[in-house]
Amino acid sequence: xxxxxxxxxxRIKFSSNLYSFEQYISKKYSKKFNQNYSSILKWSILSxxxxxxxxxxxxxxxxxxxxxxxxxxxxxxxxxxxxxSKLNFSENLLSKNNNDKAITFISENGFREERNWKQLxxxxxxxxxxxxxxxxxxxxxxxxxxxxCIETVEVFLATTAIGxxxxxxxxxxxxxxxxxxxxxxxxxxxxxxxxxxxxGKEINILQRLPKILEKIKSIQYVVLINYPGxxxxxxxxxxxxxxxxxxxxxxxxxxxxxKFSKFDFEKELAIxxxxxxxxxxxxxxxxxxxxxxxxxxxxxxxxxxxxKDNVFYFTTCGWMMWNWLISVLAxxxxxxxxxxxxxxxxxDLLLKIAEKEKITLxxxxxxxxxxxxxxxxxSKYKLSKLRTICSTGSPLSSEGxxxxxxxxxxxxxxxxxxxxxxxVSCFVLGNLYEPVISGEIQxxxxxxxxxxxxxxxxxxxxxxxELVCKNPFPSMPLKFWNDKKDIKFKKAYFNKFSNIWYHGDxxxxxxxxxxxIHGRSDTTLNPGGIRLGTAEIxxxxxxxxxxxxxxxxxxxxxxxxxIVLFIVLNAKYxxxxxxxxxxKIQIRKNASPRHVPAKIIAVTEVPRTKNGxxxxxxxxxxxxxxxxxxxxxxxxxxxxxxxxxxxxxxx
Numbered sequence: 001x002x003x004x005x006x007x008x009x010x011r012i013k014f015s016s017n018l019y020s021f022e023q024y025i026s027k028k029y030s031k032k033f034n035q036n037y038s039s040i041l042k043w044s045i046l047s048x049x050x051x052x053x054x055x056x057x058x059x060x061x062x063x064x065x066x067x068x069x070x071x072x073x074x075x076x077x078x079x080x081x082x083x084x085s086k087l088n089f090s091e092n093l094l095s096k097n098n099n100d101k102a103i104t105f106i107s108e109n110g111f112r113e114e115r116n117w118k119q120l121x122x123x124x125x126x127x128x129x130x131x132x133x134x135x136x137x138x139x140x141x142x143x144x145x146x147x148x149c150i151e152t153v154e155v156f157l158a159t160t161a162i163g164x165x166x167x168x169x170x171x172x173x174x175x176x177x178x179x180x181x182x183x184x185x186x187x188x189x190x191x192x193x194x195x196x197x198x199x200g201k202e203i204n205i206l207q208r209l210p211k212i213l214e215k216i217k218s219i220q221y222v223v224l225i226n227y228p229g230x231x232x233x234x235x236x237x238x239x240x241x242x243x244x245x246x247x248x249x250x251x252x253x254x255x256x257x258x259k260f261s262k263f264d265f266e267k268e269l270a271i272x273x274x275x276x277x278x279x280x281x282x283x284x285x286x287x288x289x290x291x292x293x294x295x296x297x298x299x300x301x302x303x304x305x306x307x308k309d310n311v312f313y314f315t316t317c318g319w320m321m322w323n324w325l326i327s328v329l330a331x332x333x334x335x336x337x338x339x340x341x342x343x344x345x346x347x348d349l350l351l352k353i354a355e356k357e358k359i360t361l362x363x364x365x366x367x368x369x370x371x372x373x374x375x376x377x378x379s380k381y382k383l384s385k386l387r388t389i390c391s392t393g394s395p396l397s398s399e400g401x402x403x404x405x406x407x408x409x410x411x412x413x414x415x416x417x418x419x420x421x422x423x424v425s426c427f428v429l430g431n432l433y434e435p436v437i438s439g440e441i442q443x444x445x446x447x448x449x450x451x452x453x454x455x456x457x458x459x460x461x462x463x464x465x466e467l468v469c470k471n472p473f474p475s476m477p478l479k480f481w482n483d484k485k486d487i488k489f490k491k492a493y494f495n496k497f498s499n500i501w502y503h504g505d506x507x508x509x510x511x512x513x514x515x516x517i518h519g520r521s522d523t524t525l526n527p528g529g530i531r532l533g534t535a536e537i538x539x540x541x542x543x544x545x546x547x548x549x550x551x552x553x554x555x556x557x558x559x560x561x562x563i564v565l566f567i568v569l570n571a572k573y574x575x576x577x578x579x580x581x582x583x584k585i586q587i588r589k590n591a592s593p594r595h596v597p598a599k600i601i602a603v604t605e606v607p608r609t610k611n612g613x614x615x616x617x618x619x620x621x622x623x624x625x626x627x628x629x630x631x632x633x634x635x636x637x638x639x640x641x642x643x644x645x646x647x648x649x650x651x
Contacts, residue, residue, distance in 0.1 A: 168318065
């Protein structure tokens, strides 16, 4: 068992939502759980109907709950939770209508604005009335090419209020990236920002509009929104067959009390996209009821979010964590949005925001924590309101765990969480009943029978394997858009193991009940036929101050696989024989001799997706001479050129 870093006091446990929920289900079903997470988890898996029904009631979902709790099917993804239930997703998020703060927006340049709940409701009402005017209907797709600002949230809430289907891309996507995604779903209206800022640079988005409209013929209306706190960029373009509106015109629209129609639990909510690094992005369509139920469960029972909390997650509108963050409104908490570079002019910018905004849950990527650690940031902020830190996007190393407790805050619940766009939520995450163990995600999510399988489809005891989920759950995707007979859908999740959800993560279950994610399955290494996770190598590289970034792949060589490590050095350091020797010794000693790279090569940059994830598969394909089908999915596709025709990889 790893090192215990923190454990909630009895006072914290007794005051938690998890304890309150435990008391609720104990009374309702005459069962005793004795503050034992494993017992609650077991019950939630064995009694799925009762569990999800209880989540609905405990979390005060607004809607008409059907009498049936669950319709079982032999086909995994055809199980129906709370059938014949009806709700409106937006109504649940617009859970208050008073002068309390609802949303705060902060840009990297320091611009800040707020909306209270009354203002939020009024603005959503105006957008709904605009939708009525242009005759948008239920199931029309409404697309947003927008920064992470309040206006984006307002459009999302208006969309879901009328039963429209939401889809968004952040402005760091190029024209082709936007077209590849939105052209598949044929939106009727596009909301687009005029510009955005990143690391002090102003990027004009409006100039991309003509080509987008040229290639997406379904768009009939465009709404131009200026970047918060900035003047509108002028637009000289005129378009045939497309009606253009400006956001400032919406202020003139009268507000009316929102009448929320109730839709089926299975109603389409939003279309999210796979990364698309190996081909055209998959359009993953999610259901309203399932997403809402899963989100409130995670927010309230796992993250202990309460009314009037201030919740922050560093994300963009192109990542599923944006959807996760917005749903926090359903718990009557306030959300804080940030747009821009997290270290613009100030290495600890986000920590400063956390202190000033009295953040209670601070969500970031594992990569961001690693950046802070390597910059040797020592928090000078009290962070007195901070109760929870969440980390996702990639595995958080033991060094990252220990850095948080040593340098950011000692008394805090550090919850490493992992799931994905496919479920727009988490499979494994934190809870306040269990201690935080260095390098480990605490436990399975309630209601989720997560396991680790070997290649033969058998539970893998004390060894690494494939992360699976053995029972159906509400936030399974409804479908892939334009996927006749669910062919692509079944191939993505159910081809590897019969009627078992295959997630594509290479992971390990610990005796503590915790989990370690070792990377994506499609990027595992197989030297000598032995399967190794890339995360084990990355973890050892954390110990080198010389290394700024890295990426490791397997290269087909001499009828086998050899490990190739690419490193990016910090400015002060040189690529020297002594460094290479120390890297190999460190990996050999703490991982295994099999993990030691056959080649270590210096590069200037590592390719990443728009969400900051490294793309090992793209590098692997490049060095093996294969074509990269979708470079638009990458934030920095130009760096792939330096991975071509490397002499050291020819011997």
